[in-house]
Amino acid sequence: MLHRASGRAERLISDPLIGILGLVLAAAVVMAFVQPTFLSLSNLTNIGGAMLAIAFLSIAMTVVLIAGGLDLSVGAVMALSAGVAAAVINNGVPLAGAFVAALVVGTGVGAVNGFLVTRLEVPDFIATLAVGGITSGFLLYWTRGVPILGYMTPAYEYVGGLRRLIGPITVPMLVLIVLALVTATLLHRTTIGLRLYAVGSSAAAARSAGLPVNRLKVYAYMFSGFVAAVAGIYLAGRTTTVPPSMGTGYEISAIAAAVIGGASLLGGKGRVLGALVGALLLTLTRNIINLTGVESSWQTVLTGAVLIGALLANHSWGDLVSLLRRPLRTAAHTEAYPEPTTREG
Amino acid sequence: MNASTARRAASPPGGTAVPDTPLLRLRDVQKSFGNVRALVGASLDLHAGTIHALMGSNGAGKSTLLNVLAGLLEPDHGSVEIDGEAVTIGNPQRAQQLGLRTIHQELSTVPDLTVLDNLLVGREKESGAGRFGWLNRGRTARQLSDLAAEFGITRLDLATEMSRLGALKKRAVEIVKALASEPKILVLDEPTSGLEDHEKEALFDHMAQLRRRGVALIWVTHHLDEVFRLADVATVMRDGRSVATTAVAELTHASLSRQMFGESVELLADRPAARESGCSSSLREVPALRVHGLSRRGVFKDVSFEVRSGEVLGFAGLAGSGRTEVARVLMGLDRADRGVVEVNGRTVRYRSVRSAHRAGLAMVPEDRKQLGILGELTVAENISVSRLRAVSRAGLLDRRKENALAQSYVEDLRIKTPGVSAKVRNLSGGNQQKVVIGRCLNTEPTALIFDEPTQGIDIHAKAEVYRLVRSLAEQGAAVVLISSEISELLTLSDRVVVMSRGELVGEVGEVGRRASQDEQSVKDQIVALATRAA
Structure with a gap:
């Protein structure tokens, strides 16, 4: 029993997420002293609100990355779904109907991504980039560049987190928590989750093990589209207007958050909790930059630095030193000949 | 890095070496990864x-030592x-400047480049590349085509992308590439596999021939027979240490395997006497697997055979003769144009690999790293993934x-792993195969x-796989065994x-x-059958 507990503690300490959480905590502690408003309720809910959209999308991205794919269309899908929800409400349809419409559109675009990647064998990067472009272009054409307005109702203000439920808790926070739990359960406790990891680890091996590789990939893209639509429904409520430019650049933040959280662009890796921590780190960075009034030209520089710092925080200090001391010219080779881990004698 | 040693690169291969000074001397080389001591002390002359x-x-x-010699790892200690x-x-x-060339077991060629370009990489100078980095492909082709041809690489192959070659030719390209640089010391890691x-x-x-020219070869192999045929000296490593270096002439099979495993092990030579009766006694009306007239255009045609329960059917043939391709069709990875496959008469x-699984077919694929x-x-997930029904509900x-x-399964198959939740990529090759x-x-x-x-x-691990194949057949499985090692086919097959x-x-019965x-x-x-048409 004791042995088991110490094993667990050891695993917790060696978990790469600890480094990033440490980074987050350190930043928060420093900020609490430097800028007392940082810990004010209004700022904290502000962080929470800003984090939500990225958090949703990073969960979507994590699932696609685990299955060995990549979805560059999530930002555009989020925007289109937001637009659909808003426009449907403006046509007098009740909230629930509008949400269903947005979710159907998002999932549908995800299915198109999946079809292109699996059936037509378009590389995922290009397929989802193109679908993202088409999606946001469609939104622009449809709205003629005019933001969609006037769809807000008191009920939608709850959905957008503008009205709180109990204390600081808002509806989208609960939705995020439920979605995260459901996704984590899906990934780790169900057959489909295990199969997604298998497909991402090696599509060829998964195929010869008898897994329906293409179908699983389509599921992953559809899931991504669905979650992007959830994010769109939320964001339309939070911003109270849907400009055609909504969602630009979110896909990159989502990838960054997922990778900070342990996902790999090579597939087969990633976890929901990691994605959430990644999203938190990105949002926190932006918030700190705003609060401390860093000059705007430095903002992107700082964000970039934090990104690299976060990925390096995945390594132990000793790892970093040996990485740096490694002769430059061998660096590229170590991947091809990985160091052996424990083997039998 | 020691700059003064750079001059040595120019010294000609072999020839000038004084017989008493070893060409390469390793003394007490050590290397650890974290807590794992991969090399405790390796010495070699x-x-x-x-x-x-x-x-x-x-x-x-061995692999760690080889990586040190290849310049991929720096030893913690030793000279x-x-x-x-x-x-x-x-x-x-x-390493190459010092005249040290390594042919790794894992292929190190670039899949999307042609064979010629792969040979060209690293020898641009010799091929007469100009000052501005212009490549001279024609010259390289002229320089290397004879050498390449000896390893079965035709002029047509030279213009083919690596990724389109089979495992065998890939290996050949690797060998040609290393030989082309005329090394003083050539390290070969299991060069004959495949x-x-x-x-x-x-x-x-x-x-x-390289030996005659004064080249020193370090040869990693698991095949004792080959060692006795060709090697002069054998160094045996165990638990990260070089435990013995002996002239091969003074060794026997038994003494060498004792050095390797610490005790004398039951080797693969025992051909089971029980098996001879096994086949005839289990003759049944319906074969477990019956393949009739199976064809896939341009790949193989009109393949028919039967395997009975309890029988091991060996598939011999050269690489590219279509054996693996037949297996892929049987497993539903590729489609047949014509023909029937029956399992137990049905x-x-x-529609997919899963239909093959449902019908009762399973395959241990050739390219373990890519397809396995x-x-x-x-480990647990790898084992359960093909049949998750058994470990899940709804x-x-x-x-x-x-x-x-x-x-x-870990116990039955004697898989050596820290636990069932260890990642499979951390296991050794033999244990991955067992998974x-x-x-x-x-x-x-x-x-x-x-x-x-x-x-x-x-x-x-090989002996264990043999044991497994046999016991599976004894338990009533129909086994199809594709192998390039004829002795393996003879040891295990009924037909x-x-x-x-x-x-x-x-067919040989x-x-x-x-x-x-x-x-x-x-x-x-x-061999006569396999090469007759070719």
């Missing part, structure tokens, strides 16, 4: 004009001397059940296809069919009995 076998079971530290002068290898380019017998012969001829309707293991997944995984299932076998058995197959099941695994150029060209009487004549018969 390598003389010019000798073939020096480096032996040891998986995990003995490396070349021609009596201490050197730091540091990186692969430096080679056909006649290609092995070609390689051995080359090794002997026609298999192929799911590296990021655990789509919900029962991890405890999954682990228990995996644990039973894949476990996955196949978990689908409860009627017929099992093994495609080159012992490629790249050590002699211990051997031979493929050549996409067609079944012959009662293999067990005949091979025990006159092994060589059976081998000759198979």
Whole structure:
């Protein structure tokens, strides 16, 4: 029993997420002293609100990355779904109907991504980039560049987190928590989750093990589209207007958050909790930059630095030193000949 | 890095070496990864004009030592001397300058470049590349086409992308590439794995010729027979240490394997007497697997055979003769244009690999790294993944059940792993192979296809795989065994069919009995069939 507990503690300490959480905590502690408003309720809910959209999308991205794919269309899908929800409400349809419409559109675009990647064998990067472009272009054409307005109702203000439920808790926070739990359960406790990891680890091996590789990939893209639509429904409520430019650049933040959280662009890796921590780190960075009034030209520089710092925080200090001391010219080779881990004698 | 040693790069291969100074001397080389001590102390004297076998079971530290010699790893401790002068290898380019070339077991060629371009990389100067980096492909082709041809690489192949070659030709390209730079010291890591017998012969001829020219060869191999044929000296490694260096002339099979494993092990030579009766007694009306008139355009045609329950059917043939391709169709990975596959008398309707599994077919695929293991997944997940029904209810995984299932396979198959939740990519090759076998058995197959099941695994693991194949057949499975090692086919099969150029060209029956009487004549018969049409 004791042995088991110490094993667990050891695993917790060696978990790469600890480094990033440490980074987050350190930043928060420093900020609490430097800028007392940082810990004010209004700022904290502000962080929470800003984090939500990225958090949703990073969960979507994590699932696609685990299955060995990549979805560059999530930002555009989020925007289109937001637009659909808003426009449907403006046509007098009740909230629930509008949400269903947005979710159907998002999932549908995800299915198109999946079809292109699996059936037509378009590389995922290009397929989802193109679908993202088409999606946001469609939104622009449809709205003629005019933001969609006037769809807000008191009920939608709850959905957008503008009205709180109990204390600081808002509806989208609960939705995020439920979605995260459901996704984590899906990934780790169900057959489909295990199969997604298998497909991402090696599509060829998964195929010869008898897994329906293409179908699983389509599921992953559809899931991504669905979650992007959830994010769109939320964001339309939070911003109270849907400009055609909504969602630009979110896909990159989502990838960054997922990778900070342990996902790999090579597939087969990633976890929901990691994605959430990644999203938190990105949002926190932006918030700190705003609060401390860093000059705007430095903002992107700082964000970039934090990104690299976060990925390096995945390594132990000793790892970093040996990485740096490694002769430059061998660096590229170590991947091809990985160091052996424990083997039998 | 030691700059003064750079001059040595220019010294000609062999020739000038004084016989008493070793060309390469390793003293107490040590290397650890974290807490794992991969090399505890390796020492080695390598003389010019000798073939020096480096032996040891998986995990003995050979790969680490090789990576040190290739300049991929820096030792924590110990010295490396070349021609009596201490050197730091540091990186692969430096190793080449020092005249050290390594042919790794894992292929190091670039899949999307042509064979010619792969040969060209790293020898731009010799090929007459101009000052502005212009490539001279024609010259390289002229320089290397003779050498390449000896390893079966035609002029047409030179213009083909690596990714379109089979495993065998890829290996040949690797060898040609290393030989082209005329190294002083050539390190070969299991160079014969995946080679056909006649290609092995070609390689051995080359090794002997290199020895005559004064090149020193370090040769990692699991095949004792080959060592006794060709090597001059053998160094055995165990648990990260070099435990013995002996002239091969003074060694016997038994003494060498005792050095490798610490005790004398039961080797693969025992041909089971029980098997001879096994086949005839289990004759049944309906064959477990019946294939009739199977064709796939441009790949193979009109392949028909039957395998009965309890029988091992060997598939012999050269690489590219269509054996693996037949197996892929049987498993539903590729489609047949014509033909019928029946399992226990029922026609298999192929839609995917899963239809094959449902029908009772399972395969241990050829390319373990690419098609077999799911590296990021655990041992337990790798075993259960083909039949998750058994460990789940309504789509919900029962991890405890999954682990228990995996644990039973780990024990049955004697898989050496820290635990069922260890990632498969951290296991050694032989144990990865056993995990894949476990996955196949978990689908409860009627017929099992093994495609080159012992490629790249050590002699211990090989013996265990042999034991497994036999016991599976004894338990009533129908086994199809594809192998390029004829002795493997003779050891395990009841019957051997031979493929050549996409067609079944012959059959050799009662293999067990005949091979025990006159092994060589059976081998000759198979080789004759396999090469007749070619």
